[in-house]
Amino acid sequence: MEQKLKIYFTSDVHGYFFSTNYASREEQNRGLLKCASQFEKDENTLIIDAGDILQGSAYTYYCQSELKSNASIAAIMNQCGYDYVTLGNHDFNYGIDYQDSYIEALNGTCVCQNVKNADGSTRYPYQIKTLGNGLKVGIVGIVTDYVNVWEKPANIAAVSIVDPFVEAKMALEEMKDQVDVTICVYHGGFERDLATGKLLSETKENVAYQICEELSFDLLLTGHQHMSIPGQLVNGTYVVQPKENATEYHKIEVVANDGGLEITSMIKRPDDASKCETSEELLAIEADVQDWLDNVVGELEKPLLPEDKVTMAVNGNAIADFINQIQLHYSKAQISAVSLANEIAGFNKKVTRRDIITTYPYPNTLVVYEISGKDLRAAIERSAEYVDVDENDKMVISKSFLEPKVEHYNYDYYAGVSYQIDPSKEQGKRIISCTFEGKEINDADMFSICINNYRASGAGDYPMYPKCKVINEINIEMVDMIMNYFEEMKNEVIQVMSSEKIMVLQS
Template identity: 35%
Template sequence: MNSNGEKSPFTLTVLYTTDVHGNVLPHHYANNEPSPTGFARLAPLIRAQRARHEHTLLLDNGDLIQGTPFTYYYSRFANEAPHPMIQILNELGYDAAVLGNHEFNYGMDLLNKAVRESSFPWMAANIVDENTGEPYFGRPYLVKEYPGGVRVGVLGLTTHYIPNWEHPRNVKGLAFRDACETAKLWVKRLREEERVDLMIVSYHGGFERSLETGELTENETGENQGYRICMEVPGIDLLLTGHQHREIDGADINGVRVIQAGGMGMDLGMAQATLEWENGAWRVAAKDSRMLHQGEFVPDPAIVKIVSGIEEGTQRWLDQPIGFVEGDMTITDPMIARLREHPYIEFLNRVQMEAAEADISCTSLFDNWSPGFGSRITMREIVANYIYPNTLKVLRVSGQDIKDALERAATYFEYADGVAQVSAAFSNPKPQHYNYDMWEGIEYELDIARPRGDRVVKLEKNGKPIDPAGEYDVAMNNYRAVGGGEYPMFKDKPVVRDITVDVSELLANHIMEKGTIQASVNRNWKITANGVEIVTE
């Protein structure tokens, strides 16, 4: 307050991380090569920014505790110890965190343990107890009061599409309400009852429309509602987003300043709001947002110390030799591995078929960094290739369902001027290679020069056309089995068998049992353009 009794302008600096996915130390677990990721890199930047700005708020926007061999090792073999990712946020003094969809991957016991160990609240206003309807994690929002009486509200929201991906046992007892509709209720309450002067929504979800034109950029499944929230929920000043692993800053939608920090701990998001005292009330006078990147740095010693024990255990576990490969199962070009059957994909499907006792299987090459298997296999190769904690299901589906799924998979490709490329739907706003499936146990051909929806030109089983009305048992991961990746033909189909062992563990067990595995393919499928195979001998 100045000499005239007027309150001085107030500036709040919001720092936030999102989609860190268990990245702490700046290296790739596949090969221990340097990587520009992780909390050990971000921590010095976070500490410096908090020291530089008088009034700060530090938030995590979800997908924190899953995503690397480090967090997998902890969840499976070291979970009696305090959760290292929570210890990191406690050490850095986070004010709050929002639930991400991947927080549920390791089950509710581990998630509840993480929440209990946190010195900050976890927020998800739209994840409620299915019996009481109350927010399950207790705190739907955070209100902090700063000097001058400035009241800042932060509402936490999570993409409500989680039941379409997650194993039912991992979300038992929970109901996931529409994020946008929930925002309408709670933002109104925060404005009217909590009398907040600055309204922040931290949403683990992204944007379903172009920020510039408002045109739809994906199917309106409800997975991402950032644009809709800005357009339909009055009273929001700042919207922090995530889930899509994009970098968005300096953008406004309907007067709301929006930001999305990139994933894996590569970026620190920063948003600032300046409030001025006017006619007896605080008014937001200016808003800004930008991405902060760490340059030269020394890994934060406190963070390194927190993770050192579990990191050592992780590295020992990853280097355990479990078997050998006869032949070549390495992946040198991921695009070619998707255009023509690769020994690694064939192996993965064969293991799924064996474990699930099914004669049809589908799987995908999750990203463009999967190395395949060298001649000597360790757990490092397993987790470098199979990066998700998926389990298996066997669904009973129709022949038409299989054809529809193949047509969906065929949209992965665009074909023009004699070149096959990844379509925009699978590459923008984030890569979705994991949504392109390759099948074993059937024979099929996809002609990607043909119009979408009419690309399956051959579909047989044992040399005979698949009956559209016939029933077939198919092994697939739990994400796909609930329709994840825009495969609605699988949603709510009868589950014949449920294999609850992680697929990565199934792979390891198979390799250890065999000792040596064979790199081979049976060429049961091919990708063509105008009837000519795109990849030839």
């Protein structure tokens, strides 16, 4: 007898529920509500999300900072009909209590096998669902355990996040003989190139390829990397991944018969025919968000707008200069380093909250470290890997920052130190000069450096930072700190320090 399962799968929505990117009020063909208007649900359909719902947009910032509630987020997920969700790393950014209130308000079920309670029990165990047609489906969720690296310890003190591969394996062993279809919902991605099998990263941040190689799930629903991966078989497991911010989703069909399973899928995107419809209450919150974003908080001497990535990396960038200026102002450190998100709006001359939140979308706080000259140079050398030189002697973004995941945010801009880099040289030997107050930096020199808590954890392949001595921690989120800076300077037109050219090709 033939039995069918239909799945609508999303991941990394990051709070983009409405049809806007929040850089403006302009309506676009995006947003979870537009996607969900295309979902056709019946008793043999599952709607599943792989995490990173609670953080990432102006809407989620407003919910957390102004409303102090994620009830509207859960209401949207319920309207969309979600049956199962797992947790993403960013769903821990506001702490376990905030996360719990969201999960408790969901009509659907959270599955996240590798999140454990204090007594070691599984907080969100796998589920077995019997469809209307009798098909039994086993669903296990897991999240990258690099949450332990990135997250503020206080935010995850109530739980432990253990090895996702080990937990997925144990869950599969327990449930596989009880079900017809096995599904792993993984907030994580692929550590190898799917076409060639080439290893792309030696870290354990992403282990989807290992799951395909060593386990035998029928279907692996992945996320985290923000990659559009069409449905395909990898070592016998059918895999997919959607792009971020509710710009696309996967419609998956599983047909079970005596011959086994046949799985097919399509990448779907919201279009002009898609409707962004919801309750008056939720539409009112979105309107409040848009009005709140348009409030002017300060004035700059001139606009600070983004350029293409290579130009900014080579010549320095006024947006990074401004954020470094703020970090130095509040930290009193000698040196500051800042990275920029993959997509940034920049600051208009009249700066609004919209400018700030769409330019600095992360809930980072600051750490001041004592760092040696040797480690500082090593950090700058790591950043220098961001640019390579192609066969035409043209500077380009290194593939290692584009694959398997786009990671422009792992390139740092420095202030307080003068340095020049030649990207044509061998990695690790690209610094031409590196001076502090006009003097070349020696290995034994000691400095204070201000960086965000993400970088302070060593994330982005900066292993020198966690070994440094902590001088100070500033537990104010950067968006709030930037707003505070404008409030402090409200009677002034703010000037921004200018950076020097960073990269040159020596003849």
